[in-house]
Amino acid sequence: MAAAPAPPPENPARQALPVAAYPEVRRYAAHVARNRGRDLGLTVALFALAAVAGLFGPRLLGALIDGVQHGTTAGHVDVVVGLIALFLVLQTVLTRYANLAAGKFGEGVLAELRENFVARVLELPLSVVERAGSGDLLSRSSRDVDALSQAARFGVPTTLVALVTTALTLVALALVSPWAMLPLLVIVPPIWVVFRWYLKRAPAGYLAESARYADMTDGLTETVDGARTIEALGLQQRRVDRTDEDIRRQYAAERYTLYLRCVFWPTAESCYIVPVALTLLLGGLGYIHGWFSLGQVTAATIYMQQIMGPIDEMLAWADQLQVGGASLARLLGVAGVPADREPSGARPSGEDLVAADVRYSYIPGREVLHGVDLSVRAGERLAMVGPSGAGKSTLGRLLAGIHGPTEGSVAVGGVPLVELPLGELRGQVALVNQEHHVFAGTVRDNVVLPRPEASDAEVGAALAAVDALTWVEALPEGLHTEIGAEGRTLSPAQAQQLALARLVLADPHTLVLDEATSLIDPRAARHLERSLAAVLEGRTVIAIAHRLHTAHDADRVAVVEDGVIAELGSHEELVAADGAYAGLWESWHGRGAAAGERIETAKQVETAKQVETAERIETAERVQRVDTVER
Numbered sequence: 001m002a003a004a005p006a007p008p009p010e011n012p013a014r015q016a017l018p019v020a021a022y023p024e025v026r027r028y029a030a031h032v033a034r035n036r037g038r039d040l041g042l043t044v045a046l047f048a049l050a051a052v053a054g055l056f057g058p059r060l061l062g063a064l065i066d067g068v069q070h071g072t073t074a075g076h077v078d079v080v081v082g083l084i085a086l087f088l089v090l091q092t093v094l095t096r097y098a099n100l101a102a103g104k105f106g107e108g109v110l111a112e113l114r115e116n117f118v119a120r121v122l123e124l125p126l127s128v129v130e131r132a133g134s135g136d137l138l139s140r141s142s143r144d145v146d147a148l149s150q151a152a153r154f155g156v157p158t159t160l161v162a163l164v165t166t167a168l169t170l171v172a173l174a175l176v177s178p179w180a181m182l183p184l185l186v187i188v189p190p191i192w193v194v195f196r197w198y199l200k201r202a203p204a205g206y207l208a209e210s211a212r213y214a215d216m217t218d219g220l221t222e223t224v225d226g227a228r229t230i231e232a233l234g235l236q237q238r239r240v241d242r243t244d245e246d247i248r249r250q251y252a253a254e255r256y257t258l259y260l261r262c263v264f265w266p267t268a269e270s271c272y273i274v275p276v277a278l279t280l281l282l283g284g285l286g287y288i289h290g291w292f293s294l295g296q297v298t299a300a301t302i303y304m305q306q307i308m309g310p311i312d313e314m315l316a317w318a319d320q321l322q323v324g325g326a327s328l329a330r331l332l333g334v335a336g337v338p339a340d341r342e343p344s345g346a347r348p349s350g351e352d353l354v355a356a357d358v359r360y361s362y363i364p365g366r367e368v369l370h371g372v373d374l375s376v377r378a379g380e381r382l383a384m385v386g387p388s389g390a391g392k393s394t395l396g397r398l399l400a401g402i403h404g405p406t407e408g409s410v411a412v413g414g415v416p417l418v419e420l421p422l423g424e425l426r427g428q429v430a431l432v433n434q435e436h437h438v439f440a441g442t443v444r445d446n447v448v449l450p451r452p453e454a455s456d457a458e459v460g461a462a463l464a465a466v467d468a469l470t471w472v473e474a475l476p477e478g479l480h481t482e483i484g485a486e487g488r489t490l491s492p493a494q495a496q497q498l499a500l501a502r503l504v505l506a507d508p509h510t511l512v513l514d515e516a517t518s519l520i521d522p523r524a525a526r527h528l529e530r531s532l533a534a535v536l537e538g539r540t541v542i543a544i545a546h547r548l549h550t551a552h553d554a555d556r557v558a559v560v561e562d563g564v565i566a567e568l569g570s571h572e573e574l575v576a577a578d579g580a581y582a583g584l585w586e587s588w589h590g591r592g593a594a595a596g597e598r599i600e601t602a603k604q605v606e607t608a609k610q611v612e613t614a615e616r617i618e619t620a621e622r623v624q625r626v627d628t629v630e631r
């Protein structure tokens, strides 16, 4: 035999979502079987009846042969043939209903699992998803759900059928003659050995295969998402190399499981023919010596032939069930992610937002915020400024409760944000940025997300508040016009207005603005600014300012540098202090570039983003190179 390929190694750098341990997978499968005990029982009972009906044929045929050999009437032959036909029809009808019951059972299991999975995915902390990469989640919700659906719809029912049929055929064989079971015993040891060998290796092999597939999806998604940056910085070859490396690892993982199948299947298949040949041989000898009748030999041979079908199916599905088991472990693993917030039931006793000694690391050991203290009074306007990469967006996300701090706390009205249920949190603080997904559905569906029970009048008022009612009413079906993936496409400014209307409905007292309008074209941006101003009215605002006039107009300005607040005070105070802010103000004001400023800042932001994306890509590639070298 050629040297066995080594099992593919784990990628130590990836912080993939967890995978459930096999005892948990078994517990879950048992729980599902118990929950759907009735459907399962009906399925097994119907298949058992179908199998019993199928066992009469060979026995009747054997009796007929014995009858013909010793002399019988044509009438008796007709009756026996009629009975054989009757049992065949009965078997067919029972099999049909058994398959229906099995389908119902499989679909039920799958639906339950899908619902649980979606519910768990929606509860996943964002930071965990970001660290794992979207490819992992994507491959779990597509490839793994597909594999599991095959196993649940066909694998489990077919295996049950095969088990029942094998057991009953064995009984029928023993009833013909206990000796007729002997040839079967010959193949049990080799099949058992190769099956054990296979089962010991297959689960890890299939898990690795899925993980490598997730890596590949992740790399491709990253390449597509960052296509403009890659082109701008000439990183094409590096991306091609990364994809080649992913394909190589995926190929190695597939090759390993193929090797397992190539050992297992030929051994198993070559065993099938042996018992039939032995039955004929022993049967012939027994007949010559008068130990068995011709009818017994015929029935035993047909049963032996028949039993190979379900045995083959059991082994085949054992293979598919391994794949399904690995997928189930990956789907259940999502539930193993610890929650990043735990509602304590406490209610905020005010609207002040206080960050105390806040530290944060995206990657363990690489802190990007180093102990930030900040207190924002109700109704205050605070602007955050600072160089690119200083940590403004990260602090903004923490102040909006998107991430929980690694150390320290962010609290509203005395209650840490991570102790508020998500629904309650969004009614207190919300983040406004440029990522505005339009969900497939109507305009109304898109606006009422935070308050599904809102009336059409309230939705209309929210749209009017952000100056979007006119264009919404001009749509063919107004509020009920389908938009998103399969409906009408909205401009980025319109999508952002819908997001703002959503905020008006959610009605949080504090808003964190991150580059809310900077990348939209200047005319649309001016219009949007008016919409935004309406939303900001009467709320506490923390604005990550890319234009210094925002800072100028704010009550206080926080200068963020290297993950700490380096300066804090009003515009006048900071200019008078002659520190970093004064320098920034001086250089900006000196340029007097008010007209071109928005476009210029947008370009700076774009460049900063490209550099940041490039840095992240580079880090990912470095990690991958280290991983390759280690191997």
Ligand SMILES: Nc1ncnc2c1ncn2[C@@H]1O[C@H](COP(=O)(O)OP(=O)(O)OP(=O)(O)O)[C@@H](O)[C@H]1O
Pocket (backbone or CB within 6 Å): 130, 362, 363, 368, 386, 387, 388, 389, 390, 391, 392, 393, 394, 395, 608, 609, 612, 615
């Ligand atoms: N998802 C992430 N994973 C890992 N590191 C990240 C992530 N997001 C940001 N960082 C890193 O955290 C640091 C702070 O980034 P952040 O985006 O908060 O800065 P910023 O001041 O808002 O920059 P900009 O003005 O360019 O948006 C940077 O070093 C950045 O590379």
